[in-house]
Amino acid sequence: MRVLYIVVIIVALAVSLTTDAEETSSLHLMPWPASVKTTASSQPLLIQTSFTVGLHNASDPTLRRAVEIFLTDLRRHTGSLPLDFNISNDSGDAQLKVKSEHPSKPVQELGEDESYTLEVTSTGGELSAPTTLGVMRGLQTFLQMVEITPQGFAVPSVVIQDKPRFPWRGLMIDSGRHFMPVEVIKRNLDGMAAVKMNVFHWHLSENQGFRVESKRFPKLQEMGSDGLFYTQEQVRDVIAYAHERGIRVIPEFDMPGHSTAWFVGYPDLASAPGPYTIERKWGVFDPAMDPTRESTYKFLDEFIGEMAKLFPDQFFHIGGDEVNGKQWEANPKIQQFMRAHSLKNNADLQAYFNTRVQKIVAKHGKTMEGWDEILRPDLPKTIVIQSWRGQKSLADAARQGYRGLLSSGYYLDLMGTAASHYAVDPFADGAANLSDEEKQKILGGEACMWAEYVSPENIDSRIWPRAAAIAERLWSPQDVTDVNSMYARMDHTSQWLDAYGLTHNTNYVPMLERMTGGSDAAALRTLADIVEPVKGYAREQLAASEPTSLTPLNRVIDAARPESATARQFGELVNNFLAGQIKPGMELQIRSTLISWRDNELQLSASAQSSSIVQEVMPLSHDLSALGTAGLQAVDYLDRGQKAPDGWKAEQLAVAQRAIQPRAQLLLMVAGPVQKLIQASAGEKPTDLVLPKNASD
Ligand code: ACM
Numbered sequence: 001m002r003v004l005y006i007v008v009i010i011v012a013l014a015v016s017l018t019t020d021a022e023e024t025s026s027l028h029l030m031p032w033p034a035s036v037k038t039t040a041s042s043q044p045l046l047i048q049t050s051f052t053v054g055l056h057n058a059s060d061p062t063l064r065r066a067v068e069i070f071l072t073d074l075r076r077h078t079g080s081l082p083l084d085f086n087i088s089n090d091s092g093d094a095q096l097k098v099k100s101e102h103p104s105k106p107v108q109e110l111g112e113d114e115s116y117t118l119e120v121t122s123t124g125g126e127l128s129a130p131t132t133l134g135v136m137r138g139l140q141t142f143l144q145m146v147e148i149t150p151q152g153f154a155v156p157s158v159v160i161q162d163k164p165r166f167p168w169r170g171l172m173i174d175s176g177r178h179f180m181p182v183e184v185i186k187r188n189l190d191g192m193a194a195v196k197m198n199v200f201h202w203h204l205s206e207n208q209g210f211r212v213e214s215k216r217f218p219k220l221q222e223m224g225s226d227g228l229f230y231t232q233e234q235v236r237d238v239i240a241y242a243h244e245r246g247i248r249v250i251p252e253f254d255m256p257g258h259s260t261a262w263f264v265g266y267p268d269l270a271s272a273p274g275p276y277t278i279e280r281k282w283g284v285f286d287p288a289m290d291p292t293r294e295s296t297y298k299f300l301d302e303f304i305g306e307m308a309k310l311f312p313d314q315f316f317h318i319g320g321d322e323v324n325g326k327q328w329e330a331n332p333k334i335q336q337f338m339r340a341h342s343l344k345n346n347a348d349l350q351a352y353f354n355t356r357v358q359k360i361v362a363k364h365g366k367t368m369e370g371w372d373e374i375l376r377p378d379l380p381k382t383i384v385i386q387s388w389r390g391q392k393s394l395a396d397a398a399r400q401g402y403r404g405l406l407s408s409g410y411y412l413d414l415m416g417t418a419a420s421h422y423a424v425d426p427f428a429d430g431a432a433n434l435s436d437e438e439k440q441k442i443l444g445g446e447a448c449m450w451a452e453y454v455s456p457e458n459i460d461s462r463i464w465p466r467a468a469a470i471a472e473r474l475w476s477p478q479d480v481t482d483v484n485s486m487y488a489r490m491d492h493t494s495q496w497l498d499a500y501g502l503t504h505n506t507n508y509v510p511m512l513e514r515m516t517g518g519s520d521a522a523a524l525r526t527l528a529d530i531v532e533p534v535k536g537y538a539r540e541q542l543a544a545s546e547p548t549s550l551t552p553l554n555r556v557i558d559a560a561r562p563e564s565a566t567a568r569q570f571g572e573l574v575n576n577f578l579a580g581q582i583k584p585g586m587e588l589q590i591r592s593t594l595i596s597w598r599d600n601e602l603q604l605s606a607s608a609q610s611s612s613i614v615q616e617v618m619p620l621s622h623d624l625s626a627l628g629t630a631g632l633q634a635v636d637y638l639d640r641g642q643k644a645p646d647g648w649k650a651e652q653l654a655v656a657q658r659a660i661q662p663r664a665q666l667l668l669m670v671a672g673p674v675q676k677l678i679q680a681s682a683g684e685k686p687t688d689l690v691l692p693k694n695a696s697d
Helices: 002-014 019-026 063-076 131-144 181-196 219-224 234-242 259-266 294-310 331-341 346-363 390-401 418-422 460-462 464-477 482-498 508-515 522-528 565-578 586-609 612-616 616-638 645-658 673-680
Strands: 035-039 052-055 086-088 096-102 116-121 124-131 147-149 152-155 158-162 168-174 201-207 248-253 316-317 367-371 384-387 402-405 442-447 532-533 666-668
Touching: 052 063, 063 086, 063 096, 063 131, 063 234, 063 482, 116 131, 116 294, 131 158, 131 181, 168 181, 168 460, 168 464, 181 201, 181 234, 181 460, 181 464, 181 482, 201 259, 201 532, 201 612, 219 259, 219 522, 234 248, 234 259, 234 294, 248 294, 248 316, 294 346, 331 346, 346 367, 384 390, 390 402, 418 464, 418 482, 442 460, 442 464, 464 482, 508 522, 565 586, 565 673, 586 612, 586 616, 612 616, 616 645, 616 666, 616 673, 645 673
Parallel strands: 052 086, 052 096, 096 124, 168 201, 168 442, 201 248, 316 367, 367 384, 384 402, 402 442
Antiparallel strands: 035 158, 116 124, 116 158, 147 152, 532 666
């Protein structure tokens, strides 16, 4: 009896689960699951060529398709042959047994159960979920754990129980300002699925382009798109592709403003006589639909009816943002209408328009969604508000009983750090004091990729990998906030996403090589690796001439990463070095990096002779060289234990201050860490270098 008791204890210990940080920190999962336990001392599951997925409920075609996609992805991540790996209709002795209690909905719905449980041991994995949607999420988790080991590709032993924090985790892509071909959309849908995002918000009309084929009003795309639009067949293809990956597709047709492209073919919709041409500049413009004419609503009824059939999702986004009202103010008939209907101002007139449009959207079976500006108590509580202005307006909506989602803080086009997006929580700041009931109204959020400065070539590099940090914020528990862990997993995820054909990493060097005329781009890369585009809306403000939709996006600013991983890692290295957390080789690494910066200019000058694009960044290159020299001298002083003289310190701090000024709309992100080395060598406490205001407006 006693022996048996001991055996039971030993067995219990052997299979005991651990949440030990060391154990789980080696997992590259992103978003981080609600609960992860690694099985102590257990062996991983090897992915062999005989790998088979057994389906418990093989009759659900969506489930089968999800597993087919999973096996294709598994081939990509292991370099296996197309004929490897199998699906079996019963779980039998399959290596991964998959069980979905219920099929997911034919048209994916907001709030469908996405939870799953995944258990992996050395003998096999079991994935079970209430719905096929949960299976899709769990398959991504399984994939993300595939890693090369001394025994071959394998998945560690784990027990994961997971579910999303928010039901709405979106990415908006603006195909209006710059058209994005179908393959761009599809590879980004793959990226979204990999990080468990579930809403693709497709911004389809803008002043600069109307991007969907309308059969009822063909002049919309014929005259409003420069020939760059999606056919209805292509739209259906994208929706089917998204559906197979558990992603809803919500179209946005922006009205009554942001709508010049509509008026090129249909000038009578506008509030001032035409003719109109496609807008080439960026900004907020005067043209707006005429809310006072019945013909406007007749048009929208037919148009929305057509689009409501094309896009099966429950939600229909009408935009509603940034109407400046100038055409309304200049039109006597509209002014007379406002007086007759007691509409006191432009906001009242827009609210009247929204009320009419909401009835049309509802008539066609859809729920209306719009940006903050549409929030008015006269609209029914069913509508959804997307906040680009902040948590406060989201909270205001929730208090009035409206559902909403957050995009303020998640604008990828503003070139913020992943950490800055990661720190934005839909329940924080202005929304911190909501009651539990009001919090229920907050559905989640969406990352937004506005397209003034992106082309099919560089859009992925503006979305990824930073969108993965937002995806984690919206999926993972609220207390998953460790920034170092996030960056470590995001860096890994960035490489991981290469397998889906996303080009955020792969287009970088070819873009730089084009700038150097096909010659060796190594020196340009050394510089490009540590610069970032200016932040916020500073790019417009610092432009030498007004940018338009015809301006080439082929400069260093267009290739440079929104957040330089090299600069971030160098900054961490310097912080640790100065904090005395010195590891072997650390000083050598700092020195060799500084030397490479100091000596880079000589090489880069050669390219500059023959490239206007390289010439533009030579002032930055010059300062990088000076930073390299200053940093090396600072490390010398630190090594000798000698306090740097005041005169030298003042000169070198001026170098750092000059280096952080924007040139070519770029920022030298290593000026900050070098400033810290200078300060420390002079016996001062290192401080962060503040970005100049004109670089971050
Ligand atoms: C917006 O940024 N105007 C939605």
